[in-house]
Amino acid sequence: MNTKNIIFYVALLVLTAIAPFLFPDFRTQLATLWLMIVVAMTWDMTGGQMGYNSLGNILFYGTGMYVAAVISIGMVHDVGAYTDAGRLELMTFTERQYFVGAIVGIIGAGLFCSVTAIVVGYVTFGLRGPYFAIGTLGVAIAAGELVSNWGWIGGGQGISLPVYPGNFDVGKLFFYYLFAGTGVVLFMFLKWLYSTRFGAAINAIRDDEEKAEAMGIHTMRYKLTTWAMAAFFVGIVGGISGFQLIHFEPLETAYQTTNLGIFMVVCVLLGGKGTLWGPVIGAILFHFIKEVTWNYFLGWQWVALGALIVVTVVYFQDGVMGWLAHRKPQSPRL
Amino acid sequence: MNAIIEVQDVSKSYGGVVANKRVSMTVQAGGITGLIGPNGSGKTTLFNSIVGYHPIDSGSIKFEGREISKMPVQSIARLGLIRTFQQTRIYAAMDCTQNMLISLPHRKMKFLDAFSKHGESDHAKAERLLEFVGLYEKRFLNAGSLSFGQQKLLEFAMALMNEPTGLLLDEPTAGINPTLINGLIDRLKRANREFGITLFIIEHNMRVIMNMADKIYCLAHGEMLAQGTPQEIQNDQRVVDAYLGTH
Numbered sequence: 001m002n003t004k005n006i007i008f009y010v011a012l013l014v015l016t017a018i019a020p021f022l023f024p025d026f027r028t029q030l031a032t033l034w035l036m037i038v039v040a041m042t043w044d045m046t047g048g049q050m051g052y053n054s055l056g057n058i059l060f061y062g063t064g065m066y067v068a069a070v071i072s073i074g075m076v077h078d079v080g081a082y083t084d085a086g087r088l089e090l091m092t093f094t095e096r097q098y099f100v101g102a103i104v105g106i107i108g109a110g111l112f113c114s115v116t117a118i119v120v121g122y123v124t125f126g127l128r129g130p131y132f133a134i135g136t137l138g139v140a141i142a143a144g145e146l147v148s149n150w151g152w153i154g155g156g157q158g159i160s161l162p163v164y165p166g167n168f169d170v171g172k173l174f175f176y177y178l179f180a181g182t183g184v185v186l187f188m189f190l191k192w193l194y195s196t197r198f199g200a201a202i203n204a205i206r207d208d209e210e211k212a213e214a215m216g217i218h219t220m221r222y223k224l225t226t227w228a229m230a231a232f233f234v235g236i237v238g239g240i241s242g243f244q245l246i247h248f249e250p251l252e253t254a255y256q257t258t259n260l261g262i263f264m265v266v267c268v269l270l271g272g273k274g275t276l277w278g279p280v281i282g283a284i285l286f287h288f289i290k291e292v293t294w295n296y297f298l299g300w301q302w303v304a305l306g307a308l309i310v311v312t313v314v315y316f317q318d319g320v321m322g323w324l325a326h327r328k329p330q331s332p333r334l
Numbered sequence: 335m336n337a338i339i340e341v342q343d344v345s346k347s348y349g350g351v352v353a354n355k356r357v358s359m360t361v362q363a364g365g366i367t368g369l370i371g372p373n374g375s376g377k378t379t380l381f382n383s384i385v386g387y388h389p390i391d392s393g394s395i396k397f398e399g400r401e402i403s404k405m406p407v408q409s410i411a412r413l414g415l416i417r418t419f420q421q422t423r424i425y426a427a428m429d430c431t432q433n434m435l436i437s438l439p440h441r442k443m444k445f446l447d448a449f450s451k452h453g454e455s456d457h458a459k460a461e462r463l464l465e466f467v468g469l470y471e472k473r474f475l476n477a478g479s480l481s482f483g484q485q486k487l488l489e490f491a492m493a494l495m496n497e498p499t500g501l502l503l504d505e506p507t508a509g510i511n512p513t514l515i516n517g518l519i520d521r522l523k524r525a526n527r528e529f530g531i532t533l534f535i536i537e538h539n540m541r542v543i544m545n546m547a548d549k550i551y552c553l554a555h556g557e558m559l560a561q562g563t564p565q566e567i568q569n570d571q572r573v574v575d576a577y578l579g580t581h
Contacts, residue, residue: 197438198448204436207425214385214423215496216411217440222448 016184020176027172031244033287034179038237039260040267040279040286041186042230047265048274049194050226051206052125056136058261059143060231062254063116064109064238066147069159069248071108072101083154095165106178106239113235114228121227125220128209137257144255158249161242175244179237186233191276193229202226206274262309263290269312272321281320337396338363338500338532339384339415344393344403346376346383353379355556356393361500366526366533368547370540370567372576376556377536378420381502385417386410397500412441414499418506420536422485426478430469430488433477434460437492460495467491467521483510487518494525500532501525507539519545544568552576 001009020027039061046052073082076097081087093101124135148156164171193199201222204212213219238254248254255261263286271282286308293304312319318326339361346354353376361367371377383390384397386407395403402410425433435452464470467487472480477488486506493501506522507515519542526533537543543550544564552560552567554576560567567573 193449196449196451197435197443200432200436200452201440201448203428203432204425207427208423210407211419211423211425212436213406213408214411214417214419215437215440215492216408216416217436218412218445219408221445 013184016180019180020173024169027169027176028244029291031172031176031179033284034176034183035237035241036263036267036283036287037280038179038183038186038233039264040271040283041183041190042233043264044268044273044275044279045190045202045226045230046223048268048278049199049206050202050223051209052223052227053129053133053265054136054227055133055257055261055265056120056124056138056140057230057234057264058255058257059120059136059140060113060117060234061238061241061260062140062144062147062250062256064106064113064235065242065248065254066153066159067112067235068102068105068109068239069161069242070105070153072098072105072161072243073159075101075104080152083152083159085157093162093165098162098165102239102243106236106243109239110232110235113231113238117227117231118224121224122220125223125227137261140255140257140261144250144257147255148250154249156250158247158253159242160247163246164243175240178240182233182236182240187276187280189229194276198222198225203274266309266312268319269317270308270319272319272323272325275319275321278319278321285320336363337361338398339534340394340396341380341384342394342396344380344383344395345391346379346388347391352556354383354390357553357556357558359551359558359561361532361534362549363532364526364530365548366523366535366546368543368550368564369534369536369553370538370543370550370573371553371559375553375576377553378504379556380553381417381504381536385415385502411496414441414497415502416493416496416498416500417502418486418489418493418504420504420508422482422489424477424480424485424488424492426476428477429475430464430473430477430480431457431460433488433492434464434495437495439495439497442497463491463494464488466494466524468517483514486510490518490521490525494529494531497529498531500534503533503535505536505538507537507542515539515542522546 019030023030043057046054070079073079076093077091082091120139124132127135147153153159164174201217204217205219205222209219242248245253267282267286268279270286271280272278289308290305293301297304337360341357341359343356343358344354345356357380369377382388384395386402386405390403394401397413397415425436435456438456461470461473464473467490469484469487469491477485480488486509490506507518510518522533523546525531535543547564550562550564550567551558552573559576560570560573
């Protein structure tokens with residue numbers, strides 16, 4: 001890394017740190033932006049770098065949300081009693097219980113999702129191309145339906161978590177820094193990972209999996225490890241989201257296959273598949289476009305979003321990074 | 335010399351088409367063995383059976399004394415038996431050096447080694463082998479932009495990078511400029527002699543295979559028609575008939 005790069009990254013880091021103070025009215029928006037960046041980057045790990053387009057990564061978001069909530073509740077109360085719809089008793093959390101529960105729950109969510117990815121991946125990685133996409137989508141939808149019928153964790157009405165103890169505005173900052181911190185760690189992790197032999201091996205799987213097999217690369221092991229790492233980070237942000245949202249339910253919030261589950265794919269396509277910066281740029285662009293349409297074209301927002309998806313998929317497949325690489329072929333790929 | 339690959343009574347059919355019928359043969363360790371036969375005689379099927387691309391109907395295939403006929407492709411590759419493809423397979427979107435680095439022998443790596451970067455010695459080895467096949471000047475070019483012949487050379491270099499014990503080559507000279515063929519023959523011989531890699535080669539070009547192999551097998555209609563030294567094969571009337579179509 002040369003000095004110019006270091007200055008660039010330090011400046012970005014400083015901007016990340018002070019952004020909620022520069023735009024105090026947009027703290028939750030910025031937190032959501034980091035959520036989009038994280039899910040886009042994790043989607044690109046399998047979709048862009050390894051050539052496995054999953055439509056079911058939302059599985060880890062929803063599962064992370066539930067696991068974090070159940071762990072943090074279970075550390076203090078009986079989960080079944082807490083989620084009981086007819087509950088009259090007041091169940092509270094002390095400040096200490098809230099933070100310990102949140103931290104343990106969120107990390108536990110990440111780990112649980114990694115294991116889930118290995119189990120689900122062991123079955124679905126036998127599928128290729130569109131079959132993998134549909135297969136993973138099916139798993140995510142099925143998981144949402146299962147959870148919404150599981151009374152112990154609240155069934156269809158979901159779970160309500162305790163509100164952030166303390167100042168409401170500090171709470172917004174707390175969640176912003178949790179999301180942003182996860183995003184920064186993930187970015188640095190991927191920047192390193194893609195420069196190792198591991199990165200080369202998953203690129204080989206993307207470019208020609210049969211050849212990679214014929215050369216003795218442990219393809220299944222790489223695929224499972226990659227997805228498990230991606231699922232870890234998605235589980236973490238899922239867990240954080242649960243605490244940020246306070247209340248969530250299975251189909252529209254946790255396992256939101258048609259919203260966030262698709263948004264993350266569009267972010268990556270918009271920014272450029274298989275690049276380190278593509279998902280980041282794509283997520284920023286997408287989130288901006290999405291919020292503008294939601295604000296100024298209300299009623300037409302889904303149409304606008306659909307049009308954006310169609311245009312991206314049909315005319316702009318290489319995304320911003322691909323377009324830049326095309327215009328300046330000599331410049332090294334970021 | 336002992337046998338490194340032993341094929342015993344292997345049969346394989348696709349639906350009603352019998353591609354291999356009770357084929358038996360051996361590849362001697364350290365040598366160059368050739369496999370010839372008219373189009374559609376079952377050569378590539380036999381290759382695919384050996385490296386595990388499809389299950390065989392009956393028979394036995396051993397590599398270094400170990401039964402491999404039920405093993406999947408990756409496991410066989412990890413034993414040190416590598417093949418190249420008739421239609422070359424390279425990672426087209428990456429440059430030649432990256433193609434080489436990916437081909438490092440993963441069987442000699444521990445899982446955690448994957449999380450280290452490619453070292454100086456890996457790069458040096460990649461460049462040495464690219465020079466060996468004459469692609470050093472192209473090392474930063476995308477593999478997909480190379481000509482078909484150059485891609486074949488790259489695939490050969492990638493196979494060498496993998497340090498196999500046995501290397502199965504499916505028509506290594508097909509599509510290569512005739513003036514380059516002599517260079518390729520020389521390199522294949524050197525790979526065999528200097529790197530100690532046992533070669534098993536499917537080849538249509540008689541001049542090439544007669545020049546290189548110390549033993550040749552000839553398939554026709556899925557059956558082993560003849561075997562012997564290049565001289566014996568050249569003088570075998572059945573082989574000549576098979577190629578001229580009187581068989």
